Amino acid sequence: MQAGKRYLKGSTLKTEMKAVLFHPEAEEEMIASAVFYETRSNGLGHKFLNEIARSLDLISSSPKTWPVFSDDIRRFLLQRFPFGLLYEIHDDYIYIIAVMHLHREPFYWKSRLK
Numbered sequence: 001m002q003a004g005k006r007y008l009k010g011s012t013l014k015t016e017m018k019a020v021l022f023h024p025e026a027e028e029e030m031i032a033s034a035v036f037y038e039t040r041s042n043g044l045g046h047k048f049l050n051e052i053a054r055s056l057d058l059i060s061s062s063p064k065t066w067p068v069f070s071d072d073i074r075r076f077l078l079q080r081f082p083f084g085l086l087y088e089i090h091d092d093y094i095y096i097i098a099v100m101h102l103h104r105e106p107f108y109w110k111s112r113l114k
Contacts (some may be wrong), residue, residue, distance in 0.1 A: 014083070017060040018092065019092065020094075024106060025112060030099040052078070059087060063089045072089075084098075
């Protein structure tokens with residue numbers, strides 16, 4: 001099996017996973033949130049990052065699954081934490097625009113769009 005591809009056993013369906021890139025401020029949000037959770041409870045920051053990683057795997061393997069939130073920006077809601085990953089789909093990659101806390105001003109990230 002080639003790296004970066006997913007195969008379903010017994011099926012001809014193949015999905016190539018896209019690379020994931022972060023807007024610098026989105027990466028800062030992710031790190032700051034992980035640090036915040038870690039200071040609240042030992043290991044919780046790691047759980048937050050693990051959920052982000054799982055979410056990115058899902059997004060990169062099937063990016064059109066999650067709904068459009070605004071314009072062409074899609075939103076993936078995390079299961080355990082009150083965050084959404086806002087992203088754009090490009091030909092060769094997924095661009096994470098924000099790691100958005102759901103109780104924060106909803107469109108603060110708009111200035112990050114190109």
